[in-house]
Amino acid sequence: xSDTHSQTAFVRTEVLPxxxxxVYEQGIVKWLRENLFSSVANTILTLAAIWAVYYLATxxxxxILNGVWTTSSxxxxxxxxxxxxxxxxxxLAERWNQLLFGFKYPDExxxxxxxxxxxxxxxxxxxxxxxxxPRKFLALTAVYPFLAFYLIWGGTIMVPVFALLGFVVGIxxxxxxxxxxxxxxxxxxxxxxxxxxxxxxxITGPMANFLALEPVPSRDMGGFMLxxxxxxxxxxxxxxxxxxxxxxxxxxxxxIKWISVxxxxxxRGVPLITLLFVANVVxxxxxxxxxxxxxxxxxxxxxxxxxxAYIAEVIRGGLAALPKGQYEAADSLGLDYAQSMQLIILxxxxxxxxxxxxxxxxxxxxxxxxxxVISMFDLVGMIRGPILGASEWNGVYWELFGFAALLxxxxxxxxxxxxxxxxxxxxxxxx
Amino acid sequence: MKxxxxxxxxxAAGLSAGAAAAGTxxxxxxxxxxxxxxxxxxxxxxxxxxxxEWEGFDVAVCRAVAAAVLxxxxxxxxxxxxxxxxxxxxxxxxxxxxARNTTWTFTRDVDLxxxxxxxxxxxxxxxxxxxxxxxxxxxxxxxxxxxxxxxxTTELNLADFxxxxxxxxxxxxxxxNAESQQQYLAGACDVYTTDRSGLAATRASFExxxxxxxxxxxxxxxxxxxxxxxxxxxxxxxxxxxxxxxIAAEELGVTSANIEELxxxxxxxxxxxxxxxxxxxxxxxxLDKDWAKRAIMVGGxxxxxxxxxxxxxxxIGLARGLNAQWTDGGLLYAPPxx
Numbered sequence: 001x002s003d004t005h006s007q008t009a010f011v012r013t014e015v016l017p018x019x020x021x022x023v024y025e026q027g028i029v030k031w032l033r034e035n036l037f038s039s040v041a042n043t044i045l046t047l048a049a050i051w052a053v054y055y056l057a058t059x060x061x062x063x064i065l066n067g068v069w070t071t072s073s074x075x076x077x078x079x080x081x082x083x084x085x086x087x088x089x090x091x092l093a094e095r096w097n098q099l100l101f102g103f104k105y106p107d108e109x110x111x112x113x114x115x116x117x118x119x120x121x122x123x124x125x126x127x128x129x130x131x132x133x134p135r136k137f138l139a140l141t142a143v144y145p146f147l148a149f150y151l152i153w154g155g156t157i158m159v160p161v162f163a164l165l166g167f168v169v170g171i172x173x174x175x176x177x178x179x180x181x182x183x184x185x186x187x188x189x190x191x192x193x194x195x196x197x198x199x200x201x202x203i204t205g206p207m208a209n210f211l212a213l214e215p216v217p218s219r220d221m222g223g224f225m226l227x228x229x230x231x232x233x234x235x236x237x238x239x240x241x242x243x244x245x246x247x248x249x250x251x252x253x254x255x256i257k258w259i260s261v262x263x264x265x266x267x268r269g270v271p272l273i274t275l276l277f278v279a280n281v282v283x284x285x286x287x288x289x290x291x292x293x294x295x296x297x298x299x300x301x302x303x304x305x306x307x308x309a310y311i312a313e314v315i316r317g318g319l320a321a322l323p324k325g326q327y328e329a330a331d332s333l334g335l336d337y338a339q340s341m342q343l344i345i346l347x348x349x350x351x352x353x354x355x356x357x358x359x360x361x362x363x364x365x366x367x368x369x370x371x372x373v374i375s376m377f378d379l380v381g382m383i384r385g386p387i388l389g390a391s392e393w394n395g396v397y398w399e400l401f402g403f404a405a406l407l408x409x410x411x412x413x414x415x416x417x418x419x420x421x422x423x424x425x426x427x428x429x430x431x
Numbered sequence: 432m433k434x435x436x437x438x439x440x441x442x443a444a445g446l447s448a449g450a451a452a453a454g455t456x457x458x459x460x461x462x463x464x465x466x467x468x469x470x471x472x473x474x475x476x477x478x479x480x481x482x483x484e485w486e487g488f489d490v491a492v493c494r495a496v497a498a499a500v501l502x503x504x505x506x507x508x509x510x511x512x513x514x515x516x517x518x519x520x521x522x523x524x525x526x527x528x529x530a531r532n533t534t535w536t537f538t539r540d541v542d543l544x545x546x547x548x549x550x551x552x553x554x555x556x557x558x559x560x561x562x563x564x565x566x567x568x569x570x571x572x573x574x575x576x577x578x579x580x581x582x583x584t585t586e587l588n589l590a591d592f593x594x595x596x597x598x599x600x601x602x603x604x605x606x607x608n609a610e611s612q613q614q615y616l617a618g619a620c621d622v623y624t625t626d627r628s629g630l631a632a633t634r635a636s637f638e639x640x641x642x643x644x645x646x647x648x649x650x651x652x653x654x655x656x657x658x659x660x661x662x663x664x665x666x667x668x669x670x671x672x673x674x675x676x677x678i679a680a681e682e683l684g685v686t687s688a689n690i691e692e693l694x695x696x697x698x699x700x701x702x703x704x705x706x707x708x709x710x711x712x713x714x715x716x717x718l719d720k721d722w723a724k725r726a727i728m729v730g731g732x733x734x735x736x737x738x739x740x741x742x743x744x745x746x747i748g749l750a751r752g753l754n755a756q757w758t759d760g761g762l763l764y765a766p767p768x769x
Contacts, residue, residue: 375516389478394746
């Protein structure tokens, strides 16, 4: 048995080197196989998608690459292109300022809305990324609306200052009265703020030139600036109002409950376009012709009412999703209504409602283009009216509406990405 | 052109509550600006240019009135209106006059309580077809597919025309002019019908306008003109006679080039009365004697305004047609300045 070994033809004395995996099990080929061609149906879908992308690229590629940027009318564009496929982007170049600011905002003042726009990010930062910034920075956010008003509309600085102080007065009164009852605190705060504004109205009149920027009437505003203004103002106003309405609808006090229910159901039952017509047309009869309540303000009120009714229902959904135990826990800790809402109920309910609120906000932002129907020159209004109504540019559709779509896409996609990030940040579920 | 019964009814109802204040002329003078309602943008008739200044054939009427009343053709607050908001804007007093290619109809004049102060453009509904179709008359359109804006009087006119001529058609309903241009070019319909001025402007925007023809038939009457609120006749007279002054100036050969010279006095009494060197016509209107001179100097007489904004040398290229002076076989006929 001793020479058994010698009879063995071959003995491996070392471990085989690792062979590379088969070519179809590694790298891009594996990825393609697994993701694009894993089954017959997937293969068909992949091929169809490739065809669609190719088709779109060959259809739009030359059109965009051949685009003309420097002519002064559609006819000249066509002369330059000599029958080739190509876009006439000159309209964007020539009417760039009009598309962004409307056709009447004085061009030497463009820096003001631009500055307000830049500051918007400064103001939104602490609010949106509250984990990154210390709480103190929220003061910036609180001051921003008044600063933006001052920049965009101009006029004396006293108007936004007093408006801000009115809110401060309201908050002080609320703090005092909320210990007795939440509803009383709110009511007292509203009354105090309005009384303050009314009283200071007598002071701002004579001080109209104190630290005044050149005033710009709101009918001179337009373009994408108007969409942004309406969107930002109405979303930020409708969120607190929506919360109040949602709480009001769940209240045990019949008057508050029924006011909320009637408001929400009435506003939700009416199309936005109808409300806009009411703002523009019907109110014109009830207000004197020289009324100070200008169109943009009427439209802001209407869109805010509309959005807050929807947000109220979204938040009510969030409130309803909370287990009853949460309410009872708040009660058992001896918290009063305002405290239990602020500390326990709303933080949870709002977190649940984020997708719904974002949904309403994105929809609302796009709905701001409806104001073009009541002859306001927002981005779409500028395109449909003045620009397509100019004999040089009549007939340019794809370039203009594509540009509008691009602007809206950028904003809406950012909002949607942010909200997904926010949901991940607030994720506390046990999964 | 386009009527919305609902808004018409609302306008009429609102009038009773509305502030149809008398004395618009005094209001305008006191305010120092004229609130003039225009369209949000229509090729050749009214649109802001790249510098944000309004220009166009309807805008010219506003400018002439502002020049006559306020001596300043730029002292105007242009209030853009849509087809749906224009009448309420006027009835509620938001605007002093409306110059927005609005068709003079019985109901608008009588039922909505407005006062049309004349006609600055005689329009009418027409048809546009591709030349490749080989059609030379609207009577040959039996069985055609027609692009038509819904909810407009053009839709009703079309139905009447085809019924009267015992023909069939297939309507392709569309919402806006922009949409119809795309549909027509894409071949979704054989024929596009709207007002002839609109057809001309649409055709001018095509890549190959010479491949499309506007058929000779005009199947409706669309007299477009400025209007004011009913009941304020002093103001109505100012707008009416400013328009008439532009028309008469063309008839009398007064142009922006020779007006300074003619205003020194001529041996033609009507020219003298128009330009204020004789008579007291301006005072009768509540204005000064140079009112018509200022109105004409803004952009010239009717013919010059037509040529500059929508005439044959512009991309729109409208012929004078019905809008020629009565002496040239058209319908323009300004009453005498006497």
